[in-house]
Amino acid sequence: MTSQQEHGAGASPIGAVALAGIDRRSAMDAVRLRIGLAISLGLLKPGERLPDQQDVALGLSVSPITARRALASLAEQGVVVRRRGRGGGTFVADDPPRQVLAELAASPAESEAVNRLVDRRLLFECAVTHYAAVNVTAGQLDELERLTGEMAECTDWSAYHQADEQFHRLVALASGLGRAVDAYNETLAELYAYFIPYPIEALHASNRDHIALVKALRAGDVSGAIDVSRNHVDVLHKTMFTGMMGGAREY
Structure with missing residues (x-):
């Protein structure tokens, strides 16, 4: 969001600040980790609807592009599912793959x-x-x-x-x-x-x-x-x- 519009109000991009020099995790992978951890910890429940993509970006202080790519990647791996139409959106999968969740762990x-x-x-x-x-x-x-x-x-x-x-x-x-x-x-x-x-x-x-x-x-x-x-x-x-x-x- 300009710099704020690109990365969330007043916040710095994850990959450029917090994770730099630790695991050199990309911003997209950092978002994947944070959502995956929330699912593994039971903070996000099976079938729970995630906020809209723009709100995910604002809530995690990343750009909308980063949020979109992270959600698309998680959907490809079966961690979340996307549904279209009325009542659609992005939802936690009923049975997220254990192996994928195990890979989404903090070092x-x-x-x-x-x-x-x-x-x-x-x-x-x-x-x-x-x-x-x-x-x-x-x-x-x-x-x-x-x-x-x-x-x-x-x-x-x-x-x-x-x-x-x-x-x-x-x-x-x-x-x-x-x-x-x-x-x-x-x-x-x-x-x-x-x-x-x-x-x-x-x-x-x-x-x-x-x-x-x-x-x-x-x-x-x-x-x-x-x-x-x-x-x-x-x-x-x-x-x-x-x-x-x-x-x-x-x-």
Whole structure:
């Protein structure tokens, strides 16, 4: 999307940022991996409809072309099926090939990279939250609250993820930390490049942290806001795919 239109709002292309120097995985293969992992982990269920292609691209911060190619490749391998006409779309196959899903696995290097990114974001998150609690404006608070409401109304992981990114970037902007915000946003984009689809119920539960954070920011509760942000990010060690691999489903 121009650079944003080519790769998703404010995010960097997966192949160029997060995975470069790890496994040199192409952007298309990275999308295949992320969808395949979600299926293996039971986060995407057999027969479940994926968002439209454009929404898949936005939700995974890649270009529409990359999303289209990745979905076409998964369809060719029987991981997803495409149906035309009314009620059509792209659906998780009822019985995805086990061998293909086994190949769509993160390497130990990628898992370690994710954990390092979570730790880096944790440091940044606490810093921007501290200063946001001091510097946030009334208008920014209202927009943050609006975004929590939007996330509460989301019905799929793609729409939620887009609003979630806007929320966290706005908290960073509210900190007033200048160029340090750019460093935060770079780390956020790198970590989001590993985002995999989650059931919307789990994402709605995560949104409760956002709601609590806005409440603390409105109250000027620096310590309380930092506690919310620290716990919100630290749990990613367990809830991102690196902490969930033991729960992969057997097909």
